[in-house]
Amino acid sequence: MKMEKKSKKLRLYFQLNYAILIGLLPIFWIGNSWKTSQAAPQKEQHQLTDLELEHAASKLLTKSQAYFEKGEYWKAAQDMILIMDYYPDYSRLDEVIYTLGNCLFQMELFKASEKIYRYLILNIRNSSFVPYALYGLERIYYETKQYERAIEYFHLLRKRFPNITVDEGIYYYGGLSYFYLEDYDNAILILSAIDNKSEYWGYALYTRSLAYFKKKISIMLLQT
Template identity: 40%
Template structure:
């Protein structure tokens, strides 16, 4: 009991010491950080720590973040005077960030800024904090770090990322002018360049500057495909350009972009539907029928099903195939019978969504509590560690590993609940819109019967 109390007092002292003032952005202007001088006694420990550190970095690069976290904490545990301890702290912050443990990651970055103000990892730690505050929707705080990085570290390798996240923060604050200004500074060799072009295009769209929006999107799709992420963005750009040209009335151009999306892409169904609309605008009903039948055959799902069948019915109407048109309209009517109490069903779905939202919130709170426990067990470098704590390393390590595993499991469950809430929300939208498609279908069916009975000339 006494040991536990002393342990908590010690940790409280250490953790209280690492809470930083707002002046952390001025880190780097103080005295130089001195590396520990090695004595023959700790030379072996230095070599062991170096091997473990290199191993942890390799694990991090291989996206084995849990393993990297474990090894980095071991270094902090057993050899807190390691000559590259600032790198250990930084990569621990990075690993925790990649596992979405933002609270713990923030602590590590801020500890680095406080204790190692001249570390080469300082710009990266500031960038880490900028990303965290962006991801947690604390946009003003994120922009503070962006301004600090962009004014003090003009030659840093993190500058492109800082401009990108800074621009995204402005974008979500509806400050599209500053968003374009910031993101426009991302260099073409940067990993953020493709995303920057796409976001700049969207920002110009928000400003109703269609010409520059098209330029940005066309620039993106003209880039050589060197990685899968770029290909995904280029397909999204094709879809966006298709909609743009559709709104401008350039239907043939819009069809070209919609047709650039291959069948194995997740947005293919949406592209087929949009392509059908463009063909209808050109009165090319036969081509629209081909696209719509392809869409229905590939994925007659709830998201596009009713609209596809309705458009198909309209195309058959225009071509005089009234029986085929009636079949399509009946399909929609059968999906939403008049006796179906949709509002009651929607109410039940909404009730389920609220329950899932509450469960997700409970999981989020539980995650924060687990992360706090993990934070309490991370051994920040200190020379004054009570001797009895050193004898409990094995127990503490096991507890930490179990905590990290539990956090990752809870995080997965939390993400699943969030995903289910989004699916339920989409289902509600579909159910509400379905009754409108029924009304359209009933009108279309009545019109088909009327035209069918009209005498031919």
């Protein structure tokens, strides 16, 4: 079972890499959905109107988001790819792409997730999901220990989107990135900006305390 799951992850990863490499949205079929679509009469597919496709895509998006909330990221990703394949003119395509990026992130397919976020940022620049995709990149670079790059995106988000609703997460990952680079002053400064009602508050408070301690130790060592 584990091997099958890993195989599915790898398959999605390589398909996404290839699709984005040639500058296109992923155009491929997955599992039973592929077989079903091939079995369906061509004439019947062409009878669908844009309104019907829009409605069907919205239903599939809702279903995918429900899978995501339940932690069934692979199933959610399949649905997102089907929407991108069948109906690339969908009015909420940016949300679909962003959700797919989140699915890949949760499955720890960071390279593929990075490509999806970048595709959204570069190709649908006016989307309201662009700042969240940038935040996704900040998280990816933090998770992959590319702390300097995570900090770059922290400052980019602060400058371009100061009112983004995930700002506490932005500060959390930015502060931790400074902490792991042993820049304790900036870590303390940034983590102190997190509100005490935030879900990140407890973690930020702990890291701030640790930063104060490490800073004190560093000063003591310099004085000896």
